[in-house]
Amino acid sequence: AYKSQKSSIEASYGQALTDAQFAEVIANNFGSVETYRKMIAEQLMVDSYVRLKxxxxxxxxxxxxxxxxxxxxxxxxxQFVSPETVKLSHIYIPMVADQATNDKNKALLDDVAGRIKAGSLTFEKAVVDYSQDTQSKNKAGDIGWLTMDNTEALAGLGDTFFDVAFTTEVGTTSDVVTSLNGYHILKILAYNETKILAxxxxxxxxxxxxxxxxxxxxxxxxxxxxxxxxxxxxxxxxxxxxxxxxxxxxx
Structure with missing residues (x-):
């Protein structure tokens, strides 16, 4: 019970707590860890008695x-509102510390994007040949659904990535997009507008x-x-x- 309560408090704080931090939280709210343990034990006894009777x-x-x-x-x-969502695939090369390498990789993807738009290279073939995203490479670059209100993804990818992802037409591919962590060519697979869910x-x-x-x-x-x-x-x-x-x- 003590461990489950610790997990519950960690969830409310949004982070893991050391035993010392947990003890401090308990002391601030219940006086001491021992008082808290006694209270939990009494609650469990009452609960067991009620469930028995x-x-x-x-x-x-x-x-x-x-x-x-x-x-x-x-x-x-x-309350049941589905935010604007888009399903996408990408061809991805991450940024590295060396700017010359980054420039070379972006130029490579610029060329790849041009060949895809010209029809001389398919997006799926380009994923296999050029993408460095190992998790999506064997799925034709599919990285799933992105929601407009996903603040964590926005913080990791940046506004430019979101702007392109949500404005590119379904079935088409983008030019090279520079995110906060690399270079992408996006293909939009599906799009859903904001709506109240049935x-x-x-x-x-x-x-x-x-x-x-x-x-x-x-x-x-x-x-x-x-x-x-x-x-x-x-x-x-x-x-x-x-x-x-x-x-x-x-x-």
């Missing part, structure tokens, strides 16, 4: 109706899970939490009703 309720299957899913979707549909649309181009699946999962988790807290309240009421108090005193 209310197993019939907590183990009952939870069902989510289509009506509930549709109602949730209608109230929250503006219930049975995939959450993203890279997954088969739909908005309906996501909503069902969220509603199921909410019902599980509600059932758990109702079980606790019911158990507390039962314990109160069955409790007896003896007052011992001397005259």
């Amino acid at each position: 209310k197993a019939d309720v907590l183990n009952s299957p939870i069902t989510i109706s289509d009506t509930e899913i549709l109602s949730f979707y209608r109230k929250n549909r503006t 219930l049975d649309d995939a959450i993203s181009p890279n997954t088969t899970s739909t908005i309906r699946d996501y909503i069902r999962s969220q509603l199921s988790q909410t019902k599980q939490q509600e059932t758990y807290y109702q079980a606790i309240n019911s158990l507390v009421d039962e314990l109160r009703k069955s409790a007896s108090v003896n007052i011992l005193y001397k005259k």
Whole structure:
């Protein structure tokens, strides 16, 4: 439990924490690591007791109706927005420390781009012959989907790469694009505009899970939490009703 709590806090901070850093976080919020450990142990004891006494309720299957899913979707549909996306392949040569080599590599790709546009060289053949991206080279240069709101990719590739990727027509190739880490020739495979997703649309181009699946999962988790807290309240009421108090005193 202690390790899982540490992982949870690391996730909220967005980084791994050393034991000393974790202890500092705990001390700032709970006084000490020992106090925190004791609190977690008590919570686990209560949880085990509740799950034992209310197993019939907590183990009952939870069902989510289509009506509930549709109602949730209608109230929250503006949250289910797919950003502008593009699927692309590239021919890539990375930058190196030596500028003369970089100039030579860019000139090479300028020539390759010209031959592709002239029809004397196919993009797929150029990937095999010239690309230095080992991960995409055996997939005709396919690097998957890029979303306009991907700030991590933007930070790594730069504005110019994004501008070309999202303005080049589907099925065509670009001139040489200089990103923050190298030189690319892009081929645009598919493009999707920003839109509000329908219930049975995939959450993203890279997954088969739909908005309906996501909503069902969220509603199921909410019902599980509600059932758990109702079980606790019911158990507390039962314990109160069955409790007896003896007052011992001397005259």
